[in-house]
Amino acid sequence: MSFFQNTCKPKGFGGNVMVNMMNVGHSSLANWGFTHISIQDNATSLDVGCGGGSNIRKMLKKSPKGKVIGIDYSEISVKKSIKINKSAIERNHCKIFQGNVLELPFKNETFNLATAFETIYFWADIDQSFRQIYRVLKKDGIFMICNESSGENDKDKKWTEIIKGMKIYTSEQIKYALKKAGFVQIKTDKNDKGWICVVAQK
Template identity: 70%
Template sequence: MSFFQNTCKPKGIGGKIMVNMMNSGHSSMAEWGFTHIEIAENNICLDIGCGGANVKKLLEKSPHGKVTGIDYSEISVEKSQKINKAEISNKRCKILQGNVMELPFENETFDVITAFETIYFWPDISGAFKQVYRVLKNTGTFMICNESNGENPKEEKWTKMIQGMKIYNSEQVKKSLKGAGFTDIKIHKNKKGWLCVVCKKDKEMLYQS
């Protein structure tokens, strides 16, 4: 397995190095993404594809709420548990190993769900978005944040280098979100080529549109 394959599912020593690199290297993008959503101090949040750093940010932004992180990589789960050890002990945080295609949560559990640099590796984003929709509370917010907006052909080299990776543009993401039932979809881009998509689960708005 190539070192860069660890971006998909970190394993072994290379995976540990990659998780550390992603936590630090994506911090600016994450901060940019967080400027596009509002998080209440008592929100119940979920971070899908967690390396730990954004779980920690969510805990800071919802000081009276709770945050769950989920990832299908054992290495990512271990790192996230280590970073958020104190809040896990305080029962404000849980880190689970699991698959986005079968989220192990009850319907309408979370106020906010985030996915940073991870939908590239979801085997079926339409199916995964339906899972996210299911576990998100009505009027809840789902945010996707990627460093690649799918508009730069040069970035396709990564899809050749990393098995199972697909880079989506904003229209592809928007279409799949609409298909899953999401409404009020907002697209944000910047000069760095980053993409942030924010949407709502609002059944009343869906019925009106």
């Protein structure tokens, strides 16, 4: 397995290195993404594909009276997320699960907010995944997707050739899939780096 395959599902030593890199490398993207939404201090939030857990930590600071749940299908990612959010977990403000977005282990209408940072590229069925997120969001709940790759240049295509199973979506493709899942009030933004942020409401 190539080192970059660990972006899909971190494993072994290379996976440990990758989740540490993700926590640092995706920080600017996350900070930019959070400028597109407001998070209530008592919100119940879900980070899907939580990776190394750094975005969970950011969300916990934004909702000190709420809860943040993380889920990832990589055992290494889950362990790292638990480690860096240990204090919040001990105070019952955070939980981390190993699982798959195709079958989220949560009750209907549980969350005020769901986020997906640099992860939908690796979801096996984006339509089913979006339906699952729609299901677990409360009425008027928000789903935010942030990607560094917009699918609009040759560099993006190169990554899909290097990383098996990766698919990069344009903002229009994401918007179309969200509409099919039932989301409304869909807003898209793109910055000068080519990053995209899509925010939708249930």
